Amino acid sequence: MRIAFVSGNRERLPDAVIPLGILWLAASLPDRHENTVVDLCFEDDPFSALRDQLDDFQPDVVALGMRNIQRADYGGTTDTIAYYAELVTTILATTSAPLVLGGSGFSVMPAELMHELRPDYGIAGEAESGFPALIDVLENGKGFENIGNLHRFVGGVLVSSPPTQNFLDMDRLPFPDRSLADPRYYTEYGIEALQTKRGCPLRCEYCTYPIIEGRVGRTRAPSVVVDELESILASQPDLKHVFIVDSVFNLPKTHAKNVCREMIERGVSIPWTCYANPLGFDVEIAELMAAAGCAGMEVGADSGSDRMLETLSKGFTTKQIRSLNAIARDAGIPDCHTFLSARRARPWMTYCARSSSSSISTPSARS
Secondary structure, eight states: OEEEEEEOOOOOSSOOOOOHHHHHHHHTSOTTSEEEEEEOTTOSSHHHHHHHHHHHHOOSEEEEEOOOSSOTTOOOSHHHHHHHHHHHHHHHHHOOSOEEEESHHHHHSHHHHHHHHOOSEEEOSOOTTHHHHHHHHHHHSOOGGGSTTEEEEETTEEEEOOOOSOOOOGGGSOOOOGGGSOTHIIIIIOEEEEOSEEOOOOOOTTOOHHHHHOSSOEEOOHHHHHHHHHHHHHHOTTOOEEEEOOSOTTSSHHHHHHHHHHHHHHTOOOOEEEEEOSTTOOHHHHHHHHHTTEEEEEEEEEOSOHHHHHHTTOSOOHHHHHHHHHHHHHHTOOEEEEEEOOOSSOSEEEEEEETTEEEEEOOOOOO
């Protein structure tokens, strides 16, 4: 079958980041299928580009990835959902191929988005096994009920299968198919994305990571992580930076330390950044991160009030935030802290500690 993966994300603040989920999904399909990626990130007119590329490829299935349900300025969901609604309308008007919706944004509220956007199918959560299974079902016409987290309309009624309880073995997944990535991610931004694990057992009150990836933490072997990193470096001469997209890199800290040790042992040399958490952040992890090339980390500190941190179920205190800052400073790692704000005009603010200077900036959108 001919499968067109559409990456709808157009966010380039602070950087344009490859659609890692789509590339991982494409790599998980059997070789008998022909894949293409319609990436709308750099298009001046995304709807015309979408029509033209679908007309040219003539897909049998279209898979639309929805990365976020709001922009990086956290200004609400209305504009983003309206944009995806227009993408869906464009796809359905261009091709009769079944439309499958997925991605991290879709996984946050799949039932609501199925009703709002009306695709033929939707897959929430990890799709590296569910999407190939759906393609098989579309080929033979039966077996929908065996696909976990599948959403579809039957007689106009939304039918949703329960999530699978069998999480993916991260070490058995193929590397994302970066041959399908738009070269401008590398030539214009020089940034890559790397994932060392999925799932987050933390209980932060507002966070969607456990919804998207589950609460069961599943790590990749450090050797596999660095194998992928070395393959990226070998194939991308324009690469300047890697962002580790784990919800929190330094937890569990044994895994994070071993990833750093593997990078150090192999002599991998590329600046990288990550999300970090004050929990479990000690001198050893900071020194290992610095030695492995860590150029900075983003910390969801959220508040300078212990009472508010407890309300948000953060699991750490302001003392631990200050401890992380001091340890990171001694190790020479800039730490950028995001704080919740009650101001409507700027619901998030960021304090960036960069050795002896600080600044206010907008939050990252690299997940």
